[in-house]
Amino acid sequence: MSNELKIGLTVILAVFAAYIGFRYMSDIPVFRQTHEVVTTFERVDGLSSGNLVYMNGVKIGSVKNIELMPEGHVRVVMSIEADMDIPEDSRAQLTSLGVFDGKTIVIERGTSGTGVAFGGEIEGVYTDSVLEGLGERGHEIGDSAVESFSELNQFLNQLNNTLDDDSRQSIGRSIRHIETATAAISRTLAARQQELSDAISSAGRTMAQLDTMSTDNRPRIDSLMTNLEESSSELKKVSRELDSTVDQLNQILYKVNEGEGTIGRMVNDPSLYQNADSLSIELRNLIKEINENPGRYLRHMNLIEVF
Numbered sequence: 001m002s003n004e005l006k007i008g009l010t011v012i013l014a015v016f017a018a019y020i021g022f023r024y025m026s027d028i029p030v031f032r033q034t035h036e037v038v039t040t041f042e043r044v045d046g047l048s049s050g051n052l053v054y055m056n057g058v059k060i061g062s063v064k065n066i067e068l069m070p071e072g073h074v075r076v077v078m079s080i081e082a083d084m085d086i087p088e089d090s091r092a093q094l095t096s097l098g099v100f101d102g103k104t105i106v107i108e109r110g111t112s113g114t115g116v117a118f119g120g121e122i123e124g125v126y127t128d129s130v131l132e133g134l135g136e137r138g139h140e141i142g143d144s145a146v147e148s149f150s151e152l153n154q155f156l157n158q159l160n161n162t163l164d165d166d167s168r169q170s171i172g173r174s175i176r177h178i179e180t181a182t183a184a185i186s187r188t189l190a191a192r193q194q195e196l197s198d199a200i201s202s203a204g205r206t207m208a209q210l211d212t213m214s215t216d217n218r219p220r221i222d223s224l225m226t227n228l229e230e231s232s233s234e235l236k237k238v239s240r241e242l243d244s245t246v247d248q249l250n251q252i253l254y255k256v257n258e259g260e261g262t263i264g265r266m267v268n269d270p271s272l273y274q275n276a277d278s279l280s281i282e283l284r285n286l287i288k289e290i291n292e293n294p295g296r297y298l299r300h301m302n303l304i305e306v307f
Contacts, residue, residue, distance in 0.1 A: 034079045036064065037116055039092040039105075039124035044074045046103040047094060053078050054097075055107040060084045063105065076124070078105065087112040088120065095127040 044066060053061040061080035069075050080086065089110035097104050107122075116122055189196070 034061065035082050035118040037061075037078045037080050037086060037092075038119060038121040039076050039078065040069070040073045040121070041076060041094055041124045041126050042073055043126055044076065044094060044103070046096075047076070047105075048103075051103055051105065053080065053092075053105045053107065055084070055086070055109060060107070076105070085115045086122070088114050088116045088122065090116070090122050092122055092124045093127055094124065 047063065047066065049063050049066060051063045052059050053063065061078055061084070063076060064079040065077040067075045067077075076092075078092070086107060087110035089112040091108045091110070093106045093108055094103060095106060096102070097106075
């Protein structure tokens, strides 16, 4: 084998190794076919060639090329596995999977039945990461924190100015009095510990006795409740009968008031009252005359007929 042939084979192997290394470093399948899908973003901060492309949490390709277009937007070419079907209404979202991870493109799968063609384009959306959001709002958070600390300092200064020496001494005396009262209460509780225990035990025994009495007298209580229920039923029955009697009396009084029947006519006819009154007067006069002059009425009677 000549030296020229050796050099040629070495160059070919080097080129082949460089090609495989380039595809491997770019996370492009070495022996599998891929097709390109294009998307555009307004900005691609942190994105570079070789960054991974995911769909539904599964790696399906990598970023092949990034190009700034004259219009100002950024054109990104993604190398996707050839057997991966991506609907044409899918969206490419540029985001970060973690707080400290680099940029990644996540494809949100669409619902179209038509897949994107080779070199076709899908919509791109840029999403701020957590750190970017904190960076953009850092000034607002800092200003709010400074303002809060300033208000706290003002409140503390006002409180310090309000609490003069006399107020501080008064507060100190109050705290000492509270400590003294607390110590006295603690000593009293310690001295009366046995009495408190006895009282609690006595209360427990009393509750137990009440429970026992309730258990022993439960049949009598049940019987009393049964009798009360029966009495209540009887009272309801008597009440219904009284209601019926009152209704009947009301009907009788109504008929008497209307002049129905003998009593009604006697109550409502004034002539009967007048006749009865005149009859009573005549009887009174007759009895008076008999008492005054009995011979007048007995002279036509024989003694035998009378007796």
